[in-house]
Amino acid sequence: MLVLKRYGVVAALLCLLLSACSSTPSPDDKIGGVKIFSSAEQGYDQASIKNPAWKPPVSTRLPNGSRVGLMVALDNEIALTHAGTLGRGDFRRTLIPSFDLPGYVTESLRKRILSGVPYQPVLIRPSARLLRYKSEWQKSWNGKSGNFGDWQNEFDAIIKQNRLQMLIVVSPYELDDGVTGTSQTLRGNGFYNYSGLGKTQNAAFSTIRFHRIVGSPGKLQAPVEAPGERLYAEIPGMPDDIPEPFTKPLQFTLEKNVKALIDQKVDSFIGLLKQ
Secondary structure: OHHHHHHHHHHHHHHHHHHHHHOOOOOOOEEOOEEOOOHHHHOOOHHHHHOOOOOOOOOOOOOOOOEEEEEEOOOOOEEEEEEEHHHOOOEEEEEOOOOOHHHHHHHHHHHHHHHHOOOEEEEOOOOHHHHHOOOOHHHHOEOOOOEOHHHHHHHHHHHHHOOOOEEEEEEEOEEEOOOOOOOOEEEOEEEEEEEEOOEEEEEEEEOEEEEEEEOOOOEEEOOOOOOOOOOEEEOOOOOOOOOOOOOHHHHHHHHHHHHHHHHHHHHHHHHHHOO
């Protein structure tokens, strides 16, 4: 009799366990204070949804053969920029390059698109207004509202008229030189010379950036600055002071380094188009 009672208790416990295992927990069920859901209902638990172990990057690739507009808003000039300690002796002057600088940027970008991504580049001349405000128009982008303000209609019209899937606007920024103890800024492409505190630094620089505008209405794709993109490139063998006038041999050396820096920036940007 005692044995039968024991078997009865065991059987009852087994039934309870089987019943618990076969039942579906409700959304209100909790384990350790965390709500649980059945795999049949969700496929995975809610903790994995909120905190995934890995999330793939958002793709910005366009369909093969997409028409991509190239609009370069740059002056055909090389900037000679000098910075001194605490702004003493700062100056900036320009010289006319021996090559078409905006054309070089356009062609560098066009060739690398054709060889690097399956898009169709379309050359577009910038408006007089964009050339006038080439270093300021970028501030019009409002990430919260998702538009370019007064520039929105112009960009949308360009995209529509040229049947573009993307418009790439290349323009310069005005940036701090990034050297401690100076108050100088950089804009465009050229030569940077610093002398102060007993040392001299010389470098080619470029502040151009590439802005991808996509959609209708057009929206700016981030990032604007690609990883690995550089502001400076050292130029060995340059004089401690910027000569006046700037000699032809020095100008040739400078232009060679500016071109190389532009190509490097374009290569970095093409990496963004491949993502």
